[in-house]
Amino acid sequence: MASPVDVGSVFDTILILDFGSQYSHLITRRLRECHVYAEMLPCTQKIKDLTWKPKGVILSGSPFSVYAEGSPHVDPAVFDLGVPILGICYGLQELAWTHDRGAVTESSEREYGKAEIVVHDAKNLLFDGIDHFQVWMSHGDKLSGLPKDFAITASTENSPFAAIHSTTSPIWGIQFHPEVSHTTKGTQLLENFAVKICKASTNWNMRNFIDTEIERIRTIVGPTGEVIGAVSGGVDSTVAAKLMKEAIGERFHAILVDNGLMRLNEVPTVKDTLQKGLGINLTVIDASEEFLTNLKDISDPERKRKIIGNTFIRVFEREAAKITPKNGDGEIEFLLQGTLYPDVIESISFKGPSQTIKTHHNVGGLLEDMKLKLIEPLRELFKDEVRDLGEIMGIPHDLVWRHPFPGPGIAIRILGPVSPSQIEIARKADYIFIEEIKKAGIYNNISQAFACLLPVKSVGVMGDQRTYEQVIALRAIETKDFMTADWYEFDFEFLKTVSRRIVNEVRGVARVVYDITSKPPATVEWE
Numbered sequence: 001m002a003s004p005v006d007v008g009s010v011f012d013t014i015l016i017l018d019f020g021s022q023y024s025h026l027i028t029r030r031l032r033e034c035h036v037y038a039e040m041l042p043c044t045q046k047i048k049d050l051t052w053k054p055k056g057v058i059l060s061g062s063p064f065s066v067y068a069e070g071s072p073h074v075d076p077a078v079f080d081l082g083v084p085i086l087g088i089c090y091g092l093q094e095l096a097w098t099h100d101r102g103a104v105t106e107s108s109e110r111e112y113g114k115a116e117i118v119v120h121d122a123k124n125l126l127f128d129g130i131d132h133f134q135v136w137m138s139h140g141d142k143l144s145g146l147p148k149d150f151a152i153t154a155s156t157e158n159s160p161f162a163a164i165h166s167t168t169s170p171i172w173g174i175q176f177h178p179e180v181s182h183t184t185k186g187t188q189l190l191e192n193f194a195v196k197i198c199k200a201s202t203n204w205n206m207r208n209f210i211d212t213e214i215e216r217i218r219t220i221v222g223p224t225g226e227v228i229g230a231v232s233g234g235v236d237s238t239v240a241a242k243l244m245k246e247a248i249g250e251r252f253h254a255i256l257v258d259n260g261l262m263r264l265n266e267v268p269t270v271k272d273t274l275q276k277g278l279g280i281n282l283t284v285i286d287a288s289e290e291f292l293t294n295l296k297d298i299s300d301p302e303r304k305r306k307i308i309g310n311t312f313i314r315v316f317e318r319e320a321a322k323i324t325p326k327n328g329d330g331e332i333e334f335l336l337q338g339t340l341y342p343d344v345i346e347s348i349s350f351k352g353p354s355q356t357i358k359t360h361h362n363v364g365g366l367l368e369d370m371k372l373k374l375i376e377p378l379r380e381l382f383k384d385e386v387r388d389l390g391e392i393m394g395i396p397h398d399l400v401w402r403h404p405f406p407g408p409g410i411a412i413r414i415l416g417p418v419s420p421s422q423i424e425i426a427r428k429a430d431y432i433f434i435e436e437i438k439k440a441g442i443y444n445n446i447s448q449a450f451a452c453l454l455p456v457k458s459v460g461v462m463g464d465q466r467t468y469e470q471v472i473a474l475r476a477i478e479t480k481d482f483m484t485a486d487w488y489e490f491d492f493e494f495l496k497t498v499s500r501r502i503v504n505e506v507r508g509v510a511r512v513v514y515d516i517t518s519k520p521p522a523t524v525e526w527e
Helices: 024-033 076-080 090-099 186-197 206-221 235-251 266-277 288-295 301-322 341-347 383-392 409-413 420-439 492-505
Strands: 013-018 037-042 056-059 085-088 104-119 133-143 150-155 163-166 171-174 227-230 252-258 282-286 334-336 373-375 448-462 465-478 509-514
Touching: 013 024, 024 037, 024 186, 056 090, 056 186, 085 090, 090 104, 090 133, 090 171, 150 171, 171 186, 206 235, 206 373, 206 383, 227 235, 227 301, 235 252, 235 266, 235 334, 235 383, 252 266, 252 301, 266 282, 282 301, 288 301, 301 334, 301 409, 409 420, 409 448, 420 448, 420 465, 420 492, 448 492, 448 509, 465 492, 492 509
Parallel strands: 013 037, 013 056, 056 085, 085 171, 227 252, 227 334, 252 282, 334 373, 465 509
Antiparallel strands: 104 133, 104 150, 150 163, 163 171, 448 465
């Protein structure tokens, strides 16, 4: 497969090695907020396999203990890179364990929550401009002593080795988590590491990314290569399509597959937006019967996702074969997808602490024998970065800030088998929910909202008659990066209005409930 985004070789990059902490992705986000490019890879990454050299390396936290059998450990070659290294929580203990096996022990009690830290080495660049501040602790192990050739940088009341540094190498370790908002000067500390210690350039922004990515796409596709694009009308695929059109012009062929699982009135709306609004050459394919046939009687969410992903590829391969390339010779080789960084993080596990949460149709549901080569220009971007990119490229504001809609569509918002009647119920309920949100003027305050059809029935009463029909669950969340999220606190009168409308207007629904679960422990979608 083609990999269009290898930005680590273009921008100064801080490499984050993930040991499975729930906070690891936040390290990446904080650095990018400082306009420093950061990329997260599993802790099992072999340094020799990197195609670029990082400016610095950060070792993340982990739920493991460094001294436990089977715990993950970094490739020793990381210490031969000759670049600065920062260990965070488990990362600090990994550094100590690597240098002195007896320096890490189990704590008598877990330290979790806020702590006040005191910096002892004011000249240390990691704490430049920072002295006394609040940090967030989350650890069950501790340093029992200083490893050889290390000195104390900072301490708290309960952690005498809250921060340490090597006296012979550019290596730092901190017991607290600078990436979380509870650490008041955490972003400044990470910026100190990346900019003042690693000397990384602060040139990561979407204007620079546009030029770099367009050039990369042209290099990959070549002067005559052509690309077929998967578009859905959402911000991700639309931004990817606009980027592709800017890169190769008429050699880009956008295709919207109507899988029968889209929102109410979605297909004509998307067609009008992309064709008339953005001037993208679009072909609409009605493959709804094929998708629904393949999904018949399928309840397991992972099977749904894989079936939908596989069917997408088959449809695209057929359509690609029908398109006559502009150069009049050969076949279309490439497939564009709007995969984002959170999709990649949640879909790829490594041998160690991480587990796959769910397979995303556009990262884990693809066929091994797929003929088309993937191009995913947004693969290393978070949602807010994609939206910034869309605004810069002149995509309409309403489209840029439209709530995400999953590639598998309504299929994963219907718990249980998918059928035309179930699709109709879920689609109408969702439309009412979003319509009322827009009427209330709170659409832009919510990151994502949708209705989910549950596979249970509930007793109700309508017109003095007993009913026994299905349940709709409403979900609305607030988030910055879709890696963590809180549920949105609606006014009760709003929920009353939505519930009343859905029960009255959508046949087959007897009850409406509201999901008040954050992420984690839940995911955004129900399946």
